[in-house]
Amino acid sequence: KEAETRQKLANVVILATGGTIAGAGASAANSATYQAAKLGVDKLIAGVPELADIANVRGEQVMQIASESISNDDLLKLAKRVAELADSKDVDGIVITHGTDTLEETAYFLNLVEKTDKPIVVVGSMRPGTAMSADGMLNLYNAVAVAGDQQSRGKGVLVTMNDEIQSGRDVSKAVNIKTEAFKSAWGPMGMVVEGKSYWFRLPAKRHTVNSEFDIKQISSLPQVDIAYGYGNVTDTAYKALAQHGAKALIHAGTGNGSVSSRVVPALQELRKEGVQIIRSSHVNQGGLVLRNAEQPDDKNDWVVAHDLNPQKARILAMVAMTKTQDSKELQRIFWEY
Numbered sequence: 001k002e003a004e005t006r007q008k009l010a011n012v013v014i015l016a017t018g019g020t021i022a023g024a025g026a027s028a029a030n031s032a033t034y035q036a037a038k039l040g041v042d043k044l045i046a047g048v049p050e051l052a053d054i055a056n057v058r059g060e061q062v063m064q065i066a067s068e069s070i071s072n073d074d075l076l077k078l079a080k081r082v083a084e085l086a087d088s089k090d091v092d093g094i095v096i097t098h099g100t101d102t103l104e105e106t107a108y109f110l111n112l113v114e115k116t117d118k119p120i121v122v123v124g125s126m127r128p129g130t131a132m133s134a135d136g137m138l139n140l141y142n143a144v145a146v147a148g149d150q151q152s153r154g155k156g157v158l159v160t161m162n163d164e165i166q167s168g169r170d171v172s173k174a175v176n177i178k179t180e181a182f183k184s185a186w187g188p189m190g191m192v193v194e195g196k197s198y199w200f201r202l203p204a205k206r207h208t209v210n211s212e213f214d215i216k217q218i219s220s221l222p223q224v225d226i227a228y229g230y231g232n233v234t235d236t237a238y239k240a241l242a243q244h245g246a247k248a249l250i251h252a253g254t255g256n257g258s259v260s261s262r263v264v265p266a267l268q269e270l271r272k273e274g275v276q277i278i279r280s281s282h283v284n285q286g287g288l289v290l291r292n293a294e295q296p297d298d299k300n301d302w303v304v305a306h307d308l309n310p311q312k313a314r315i316l317a318m319v320a321m322t323k324t325q326d327s328k329e330l331q332r333i334f335w336e337y
């Protein structure tokens, strides 16, 4: 009988990368002071015995780091392992445990390059497992539930935090310290409660199986950097980043992606030298940047990041530039993904 139930349950692989969900503090009162990336994946799984009721779960430790230190090479390594597992007949869904600081970047990267409709769910926590009211156990339980659910197929890479199912493309860490940290300008796709998913929306942008990008064809990512817009800004950072090899610069602009008059000439010059200039906005939620509003993008041959925040725009620019160096193609990709 038990063997029969096990056969019916979905096979979910948990790929652990570190972060606060694997963190440990000195006392239960330490909800914000702790070391990230301490616990191994087997301990994470053992900490939530209820996982065995909803899926056949096994774990792999892909890396053990705090997510602010994730590099492009780490992204490639993780994405390639996800692709291998997605190809495997005995894997129904994949969960990635991850630090929350760059979780939105990894989730968007996977959303662009994984050619599978199997559920891929990225999850983290705001408090370490040693803290009072730790959120990691429930977030992980929900992630496994969503990854093992047939209904989650073909909806792009997902993020489960704070009982919500979010699109990996749209979601962003908008708040720190609190457990309600992850928000999307366009709202969550659904809720997951007591291991059951409730869906309300679908993503409108191209992802996973409908993406023109495939991790199996990507072996390295071009250097793309971000420079920040603010009052009294100079062009120093932009020029320095280009000098140090940036192939594209994301302008984390004020408001509508506006650019200071002190910076415009340097960006026009850098574009002439071949660096792609991509205007995005650093407003907190929903920075929609329109082409030729604020700046004459057609004349400057610049690209706008659509609704992508600067860190997500960096991810898309890197992926896109593995295929094209043409600014018009880049702009098409920014509209479509």
Ligand SMILES: NC(=O)C[C@H](N)C(=O)O
Pocket: 018, 019, 020, 021, 036, 065, 066, 067, 068, 098, 099, 100, 101, 102, 124, 125, 126, 127
């Ligand atoms: N809550 C967290 O996971 C934060 C941690 N610094 C990380 O991103 O790894």
